[in-house]
Amino acid sequence: MSVQIRDINADGHPDIYVCNDFQTPDRFWLNDGKGRFRELGPTAIRSVSYASMGVDFADLDRDGHTDFFVAEMLSRTPMNRLLKISPNTPPPPQPGDSLDRLQVPRNTLFWNRGDGTFAEVGRYAGVEATDWSWQPVFMDVDLDGYEDLLVTNGRLHDVNDRDAVARFSRLPKAKREKVGSLYFPPFATANVAYRNLGNFRFTEMGQAWGFNSPQMSHGIATGDLDNDGDLDLVINCLNQPALVYRNDAVAPRLAVRLRGLAPNTRGIGARVTVAVGNLRQMQEIIAGGRYLSGDQPVRMFAISADAVNRSIEVAWPSGRRSFISNPEPNHIYEVIEPSGDVPEERLAKQPEEPFFEDASRLLNHAHSENAYDDTALQPLLPRRLDRSGPALGWFDYDADGDEDLLIGAGLGSAVSVYQNLGDGRFGQVLSASGLKVPGDVVGVSGWVSGTGMRQWLAAISNYESPQGNAQMRSYRKSAGLGVTSKSLGDTMPGPIAVADVDQDGDLDVFVGGRAVTGHYPQASVSSLFLASGRGLDRAESALSNPLGIVNGAVFSDLDTDGFPELIVATEWGAVRVFKNIEGRFDEMTEALGLSGLTGLWQGVATGDFNGDGLMDIVATNWGLNSALRPDVLNPPRLYFNYSESSVPTSLMLGLWDDASSAYLPTLDLFSIFKGYPQLRGVFQTHREFASSGVLKLVDYHPAPPQSVTAVLLQSVVFLNRKEGFEAKPLHPEAQLAPAFGVTVGDLNGDGIDDLFLAQNYAAFPTGNDRLDAGRGLWLRGLGQANFSPMKGQESGVTIYGDQRACAL
Numbered sequence: 001m002s003v004q005i006r007d008i009n010a011d012g013h014p015d016i017y018v019c020n021d022f023q024t025p026d027r028f029w030l031n032d033g034k035g036r037f038r039e040l041g042p043t044a045i046r047s048v049s050y051a052s053m054g055v056d057f058a059d060l061d062r063d064g065h066t067d068f069f070v071a072e073m074l075s076r077t078p079m080n081r082l083l084k085i086s087p088n089t090p091p092p093p094q095p096g097d098s099l100d101r102l103q104v105p106r107n108t109l110f111w112n113r114g115d116g117t118f119a120e121v122g123r124y125a126g127v128e129a130t131d132w133s134w135q136p137v138f139m140d141v142d143l144d145g146y147e148d149l150l151v152t153n154g155r156l157h158d159v160n161d162r163d164a165v166a167r168f169s170r171l172p173k174a175k176r177e178k179v180g181s182l183y184f185p186p187f188a189t190a191n192v193a194y195r196n197l198g199n200f201r202f203t204e205m206g207q208a209w210g211f212n213s214p215q216m217s218h219g220i221a222t223g224d225l226d227n228d229g230d231l232d233l234v235i236n237c238l239n240q241p242a243l244v245y246r247n248d249a250v251a252p253r254l255a256v257r258l259r260g261l262a263p264n265t266r267g268i269g270a271r272v273t274v275a276v277g278n279l280r281q282m283q284e285i286i287a288g289g290r291y292l293s294g295d296q297p298v299r300m301f302a303i304s305a306d307a308v309n310r311s312i313e314v315a316w317p318s319g320r321r322s323f324i325s326n327p328e329p330n331h332i333y334e335v336i337e338p339s340g341d342v343p344e345e346r347l348a349k350q351p352e353e354p355f356f357e358d359a360s361r362l363l364n365h366a367h368s369e370n371a372y373d374d375t376a377l378q379p380l381l382p383r384r385l386d387r388s389g390p391a392l393g394w395f396d397y398d399a400d401g402d403e404d405l406l407i408g409a410g411l412g413s414a415v416s417v418y419q420n421l422g423d424g425r426f427g428q429v430l431s432a433s434g435l436k437v438p439g440d441v442v443g444v445s446g447w448v449s450g451t452g453m454r455q456w457l458a459a460i461s462n463y464e465s466p467q468g469n470a471q472m473r474s475y476r477k478s479a480g481l482g483v484t485s486k487s488l489g490d491t492m493p494g495p496i497a498v499a500d501v502d503q504d505g506d507l508d509v510f511v512g513g514r515a516v517t518g519h520y521p522q523a524s525v526s527s528l529f530l531a532s533g534r535g536l537d538r539a540e541s542a543l544s545n546p547l548g549i550v551n552g553a554v555f556s557d558l559d560t561d562g563f564p565e566l567i568v569a570t571e572w573g574a575v576r577v578f579k580n581i582e583g584r585f586d587e588m589t590e591a592l593g594l595s596g597l598t599g600l601w602q603g604v605a606t607g608d609f610n611g612d613g614l615m616d617i618v619a620t621n622w623g624l625n626s627a628l629r630p631d632v633l634n635p636p637r638l639y640f641n642y643s644e645s646s647v648p649t650s651l652m653l654g655l656w657d658d659a660s661s662a663y664l665p666t667l668d669l670f671s672i673f674k675g676y677p678q679l680r681g682v683f684q685t686h687r688e689f690a691s692s693g694v695l696k697l698v699d700y701h702p703a704p705p706q707s708v709t710a711v712l713l714q715s716v717v718f719l720n721r722k723e724g725f726e727a728k729p730l731h732p733e734a735q736l737a738p739a740f741g742v743t744v745g746d747l748n749g750d751g752i753d754d755l756f757l758a759q760n761y762a763a764f765p766t767g768n769d770r771l772d773a774g775r776g777l778w779l780r781g782l783g784q785a786n787f788s789p790m791k792g793q794e795s796g797v798t799i800y801g802d803q804r805a806c807a808l
Contacts, residue, residue, distance in 0.1 A: 006066075051072050056068065073132040121625055139231055144196075322337065389442050397417075493527075566585060600621055605618050622713045642706065728785060747780075755779040
């Protein structure tokens with residue numbers, strides 16, 4: 001559909017990006033400067049748009065690296081998405097397959113990490129849907145120094161309208177051939193404008209900026225039509241006059257045009273950087289590259305007369321450079337390429353050695369996951385629940401002073417126990433290799449009995465085979481590795497937390513309960529086990545009850561009374577806190593101000609992050625780069641109808657639609673039939689279905705509907721204020737992917753605790769989504785509960801694909 005040629009990786013050589021509409025993935029070729037191109041590898045870009053139409057590039061966060069946006073055709077409103085035919089979807093990616101590149105039916109926005117890889121952040125930015133779009137353009141409309149986004153859209157006929165397609169298919173063949181696309185409704189939609197708020201957040205401004213004309217707009221070109229130093233717009237429209245937009249901006253600016261040496265007299269490919277104080281605005285002069293359009297070779301920049309260190313710098317394609325100091329606002333600068341010798345190419349600064357190097361070869365371990373389809377019981381599950389593991393942990397089980405490693409396994413596979421040999425090598429305990437587990441190992445922890453016996457504990461789920469008993473296995477060093485099992489009955493166990501809860505000198509064990517097979521979001525029973533001379537005995541306790549879907553658990557003394565509290569992270573629930581009153585537990589979640597902060601909480605850990613002597617909580621969540629949007633008044637809501645234990649629970653995810661003031665389903669009518677067969681024959685059209693709202697749909701089920709919500713989706717630190725907790729979201733980069741395991745420790749030896757997050761999730765039933773903008777994130781502690789992300793090339797941690805657990 002369109003091609004742009006520009007220097008994307010700033011090596012002085014123009015690269016090529018090709019937008020392919022439908023099926024064939026986009027192509028991204030890097031120029032090696034020797035007349036050859038190589039395609040960007042699959043880990044560098046994990047997802048691309050399915051029906052790519054147009055592309056544009058800009059340094060959106062002013063970090064010196066070029067980011068880019070690809071326009072597709074996803075409808076802007078939840079209502080309209082239910083009325084459109086969805087594209088063919090690929091099969092879900094297999095566990096551990098991090099080398100495939102997924103095509104997604106929406107706009108995509110790629111953040112340049114600065115190491116030759118890109119994270120897809122379109123939904124975090126809020127720009128994933130602009131209707132049937134053709135061409136995006138980045139331009140600093142409000143002259144704040146950050147380029148905004150303009151998108152043209154519209155089509156002569158809406159050939160994806162489900163109801164029209166159904167009517168059309170019922171016509172006789174001769175009639176279909178005669179009317180063709182004329183049978184379908186017109187699709188003139190408003191063009192879209194987004195203001196760049198910085199840090200990859202955008203807000204819609206089409207009406208405020210006068211850019212929301214409902215035309216069938218295709219190409220868009222920028223140019224200074226009235227020679228006043230700002231960029232105006234021309235848009236060509238199908239079967240209608242072209243649109244001309246005069247830029248009436250009044251803020252200070254300057255324009256730059258180039259006069260290059262022949263044959264490149266317009267300086268095509270030159271990079272122009274305007275510095276205003278600490279803000280560096282970089283743009284490239286391009287020729288063509290837009291769908292049915294091309295720009296005037298001039299660029300506009302924001303500037304202020306009050307700013308110090310103002311300059312214009314031009315990096316010419318020839319390798320020459322031009323520099324102008326202290327440019328004045330409201331001027332047009334024509335920069336002439338110098339004719340002298342081309343300076344020798346400067347050697348790139350060598351990056352410093354990263355903090356960590358990948359030592360996975362020491363283990364030679366690969367997780368194995370069996371094939372299991374939990375949507376056979378609950379077809380409308382928002383995500384698959386059988387991909388919760390593996391769990392892992394460190395524990396000196398042989399008491400030699402070196403921490404050993406246990407890695408969980410999937411059903412039918414064997415746990416892996418690695419003995420730390422103390423010299424940078426690990427030896428696998430061979431007798432464990434034959435110990436296959438009857439379910440996923442979803443929780444592990446070290447444990448020392450009252451007699452001093454050191455053991456590994458592993459919670460083994462029966463989620464995939466509920467007719468069998470769940471187990472807690474203990475692995476101890478004997479002649480190789482001894483194993484004993486303790487039945488957990490019909491529970492669905494999850495994470496393990498260990499502490500001396502009654503201060504009697506031995507360690508007690510909590511096992512969290514997860515979702516009941518076939519009845520998500522119903523939670524299984526959690527259990528507290530007290531240590532005794534006989535081993536571990538299940539206690540009658542407030543903790544031995546359903547506490548929600550417990551994904552993470554930790555004991556920590558929050559009130560400094562010497563008795564550790566229990567903190568659990570629950571899905572479609574809160575981060576819950578149970579106060580330890582000398583071995584007895586009472587819930588304090590509401591009193592501490594946490595009960596209303598429901599989320600899709602995954603992992604939890606504690607540390608004194610602000611140095612006040614009180615333990616704070618860090619909890620991981622789903623993040624802000626998915627289809628879900630946090631909203632205190634109208635949060636994502638999961639409706640469900642529970643009949644009885646022998647009948648799978650029906651459920652339906654609802655997202656709020658402002659236009660209809662109702663929760664709407666996220667799946668189309670035919671998909672909804674699978675979970676709610678009662679709806680067959682109820683609706684005559686897709687529009688009638690889409691207009692009904694989730695609450696009306698679930699009322700057709702004979703069992704009464706219930707619902708749960710997720711008000712907060714950010715991963716956060718909860719600061720301990722003694723009488724309650726204050727939520728402080730982690731750095732925006734921590735919100736770009738779901739986070740699961742979280743660990744606390746001083747990774748760089750500066751005396752301040754850091755955080756590490758295990759990220760990404762790809763196990764969606766539909767197969768056309770993948771939340772993998774993370775690579776495992778090290779958040780460096782700065783003190784006062786502030787954290788800064790370490791770049792992957794600096795930390796050395798670049799893990800592609802799904803991660804579930806982490807341990808220090």
